[in-house]
Amino acid sequence: MRTETADMPDFSPRQNEVLEQALRLLVEGGEKALTTSGLARAASCSKESLYKWFGDREGLLAAMIAHQAAKVRTFERSGERLSAELLREHLELFARDLLEVLSGDVSLALNRLAIGQSGPGAGPNGSKLGKLLVEHGRRQIDRRAMALIDAGKRVGLLRFDNADAAYHTLYGLIVSDLHVRMLLGEPGLKDTARQAERAIDAFLSLYRTEKQPLEVLRTSSAR
Amino acid sequence: MRTETADMPDFSPRQNEVLEQALRLLVEGGEKALTTSGLARAASCSKESLYKWFGDREGLLAAMIAHQAAKVRTFERSGERLSAELLREHLELFARDLLEVLSGDVSLALNRLAIGQSGPGAGPNGSKLGKLLVEHGRRQIDRRAMALIDAGKRVGLLRFDNADAAYHTLYGLIVSDLHVRMLLGEPGLKDTARQAERAIDAFLSLYRTEKQPLEVLRTSSAR
DNA sequence: GCAGAACCGTACCGTACGGTACTTCAGAGG
DNA sequence: CCTCTGAAGTACCGTACGGTACGGTTCTGC
Numbered sequence: 001m002r003t004e005t006a007d008m009p010d011f012s013p014r015q016n017e018v019l020e021q022a023l024r025l026l027v028e029g030g031e032k033a034l035t036t037s038g039l040a041r042a043a044s045c046s047k048e049s050l051y052k053w054f055g056d057r058e059g060l061l062a063a064m065i066a067h068q069a070a071k072v073r074t075f076e077r078s079g080e081r082l083s084a085e086l087l088r089e090h091l092e093l094f095a096r097d098l099l100e101v102l103s104g105d106v107s108l109a110l111n112r113l114a115i116g117q118s119g120p121g122a123g124p125n126g127s128k129l130g131k132l133l134v135e136h137g138r139r140q141i142d143r144r145a146m147a148l149i150d151a152g153k154r155v156g157l158l159r160f161d162n163a164d165a166a167y168h169t170l171y172g173l174i175v176s177d178l179h180v181r182m183l184l185g186e187p188g189l190k191d192t193a194r195q196a197e198r199a200i201d202a203f204l205s206l207y208r209t210e211k212q213p214l215e216v217l218r219t220s221s222a223r
Numbered sequence: 224m225r226t227e228t229a230d231m232p233d234f235s236p237r238q239n240e241v242l243e244q245a246l247r248l249l250v251e252g253g254e255k256a257l258t259t260s261g262l263a264r265a266a267s268c269s270k271e272s273l274y275k276w277f278g279d280r281e282g283l284l285a286a287m288i289a290h291q292a293a294k295v296r297t298f299e300r301s302g303e304r305l306s307a308e309l310l311r312e313h314l315e316l317f318a319r320d321l322l323e324v325l326s327g328d329v330s331l332a333l334n335r336l337a338i339g340q341s342g343p344g345a346g347p348n349g350s351k352l353g354k355l356l357v358e359h360g361r362r363q364i365d366r367r368a369m370a371l372i373d374a375g376k377r378v379g380l381l382r383f384d385n386a387d388a389a390y391h392t393l394y395g396l397i398v399s400d401l402h403v404r405m406l407l408g409e410p411g412l413k414d415t416a417r418q419a420e421r422a423i424d425a426f427l428s429l430y431r432t433e434k435q436p437l438e439v440l441r442t443s444s445a446r
Numbered sequence: 447g448c449a450g451a452a453c454c455g456t457a458c459c460g461t462a463c464g465g466t467a468c469t470t471c472a473g474a475g476g
Numbered sequence: 477c478c479t480c481t482g483a484a485g486t487a488c489c490g491t492a493c494g495g496t497a498c499g500g501t502t503c504t505g506c
Contacts, residue, residue, distance in 0.1 A: 014453095027343070028343060029342070029343065030342020030343055031339065031342060032342070035492085035493065035494085036493080036494060036495075037492090037493075037494085040455085041455095044454080044455095045453075045454070045455095046453060046454045046455060046456085047455095047456095047494090047495075048454085048455095048496075048497085048498095049452085049453060049454075051494095051495070051496080052452090052453090056494095056495095057494070057495090109342070109343075111403070111407075112338050112339060112341065112342055114407055115335050115338050115339065115406045115407055116254065116335060116338065118406065118407050118408035119252070119253025119254060119255070119332070119335055120251060120253055120332075127407060127408020127409070130406075130407030130408035130409070131408070131409075133407060134404060134407055134409070165421065168399045168400070169396065169399070169421075171399055171400055172395035172396050172397070172398060172399035172422075173392065173395050173396065174395070175395060175399075175400065176391045176392070176394055176395035176398075177391070177394050177395070177398065177402070179400070179403050180334070180402050180403060180406075181357060183338045183341065183353075183406075184334075184337055184338055184341050184350060184353030184354075184356060184357055185341035185350020185353035185354070186350070186353070186354075186357070198388065198392075199395075202392060202429055205428070205429055206425055206428055206429065258463065259463080259465075260462090260463075260464085263484090263485090267484075267485095268483075268484070268485095269483060269486090270464090270465075270466085270485095270486095271465095271466075271467085271483080271484085271485095272482090272483060272484075274464095274465070275482095275483090279464095279465095280464070280465090447506100448505100448506085449504100449505095449506090450503105450504090450505090451502105451503085451504080451505100452501105452502085452503075452504095453500105453501080453502075453503090454499105454500085454501075454502090455498105455499095455500085455501100456497105456498090456499090456500105457496105457497085457498085457499100458496080458497075458498095459494105459495090459496080459497100460493105460494095460495095460496105461492100461493085461494090462491100462492095462493085463490105463491085463492085464489105464490095464491090465488105465489090465490095466487105466488085466489080466490105467486100467487085467489100468485105468487080468488095469484100469485085469486080470483100470486100471482105471483085471484075471485095472481100472482090472483085472484095473480100473481090473482090473483105474479100474480090474481085474482105475478105475479090475480090475481105476477105476478090476479090476480105
């Protein structure tokens with residue numbers, strides 16, 4: 001949730017500043033508060049510049065998504081050899097991070113915005129924003145989780161034939177209907193750690209191999 | 224998905240007719256296509272009548288949700304004693320029905336509408352529509368599933384201490400992130416039956432008791 | 447110091463919406 | 477036949493938005 005506008009690749013610092021204000025307006029007042037005039041006023045720029053930079057209101061929204069996605073970086077630190085306990089720990093950390101990201105103000109506002117624009121009436125580029133959001137916003141998260149469960153499989157702690165299906169199961173166990181409920185205005189859940197723990201318990205029950213956490217380390221691949 | 228307007232409790236037949244047209248407009252053109260003038264034209268009524276009947280645009284939207292919810296009835300036929308196979312069958316049927324409902328045009332349109340209105344800028348009644356939608360639209364579904372898994376527990380086929388948590392797990396396993404993805408404009412998933420089967424497999428793996436002669440262990444791999 | 451570009455602030459235009467008022471029409475009841 | 481009630485159709489109003497145009501100002505390169 002940084003507010004820095006240092007090294008964004010796609011936009012100039014000034015433009016990132018404007019995008020930051022746009023996100024602020026969107027978070028605070030919803031889509032209806034994000035008007036070109038309002039943004040120009042809030043960001044102290046001219047509407048003409050907005051249209052020169054982003055071409056269109058659609059372009060502005062897409063730029064906001066890209067800008068926000070560029071701020072969310074997931075650290076993929078691995079290297080250390082996975083034990084059963086370490087795998088569980090990493091999975092729970094992933095679950096907590098996922099829940100935190102999904103319940104964040106900016107994420108919810110952007111998802112509401114994209115969903116509102118994804119109706120059948122939005123012409124050919126109707127779900128363009130939706131596509132953008134799910135790709136930009138999800139890729140990092142997906143990669144992190146996939147790498148994690150793949151590593152778990154590689155060391156023999158997890159067992160599945162379809163990594164994609166396993167990941168979707170993991171996602172469903174963690175998120176359930178919380179995302180939609182929050183999008184509908186329900187206040188965020190009380191205890192994310194508890195939810196994460198339960199989800200990972202279930203996931204491990206489904207996909208872990210039979211070796212008990214204490215007797216592991218004596219596998220065929222032990223060196 | 225009936226179009227009959229027979230015995231709605233809250234509104235007159237004429238009003239239900241208008242609400243039906245409103246839903247049609249919303250499904251076909253998204254929120255922006257649902258204007259008071261457009262609805263009056265499409266439903267051959269006057270705007271004045273709209274405001275007399277529903278008071279407000281918000282009231283119209285709420286009436287649409289109530290109207291649609293009144294159309295979705297879930298049959299709760301039980302009575303027959305549950306066997307393991309019967310329980311699985313009912314769970315899979317529930318999963319398929321849930322996925323079908325969530326991917327329905329009207330459901331998606333109404334969810335988009337409510338989500339679009341659920342931003343922080345909508346004052347005190349901001350998430351009013353969202354609350355309405357989740358209550359009216361979900362209660363039937365929730366009750367059906369809860370009754371099902373409760374029955375499963377009562378006859379000793381399922382085992383859990385927190386029915387609510389078990390139901391949320393079931394929901395997450397079935398829906399995963401499909402709902403949000405569809406709300407974002409992604410086309411509905413290809414094979415709901417497959418998804419339902421996998422979800423129920425996982426759910427039963429988690430919550431069934433050991434006393435079942437389950438040599439089947441339906442493989443959730445390729446078909 | 448100067449020319450040119452970039453940009454801010456603002457005024458402006460066309461449009462479309464929510465909501466209201468007014469006129470017209472159809473039917474029910476005496 | 478007359479009247480009254482309710483609803484359709486339409487015209488209208490205020491507002492607000494997206495997008496454009498223009499004058500004034502700051503920054504940059506030479």
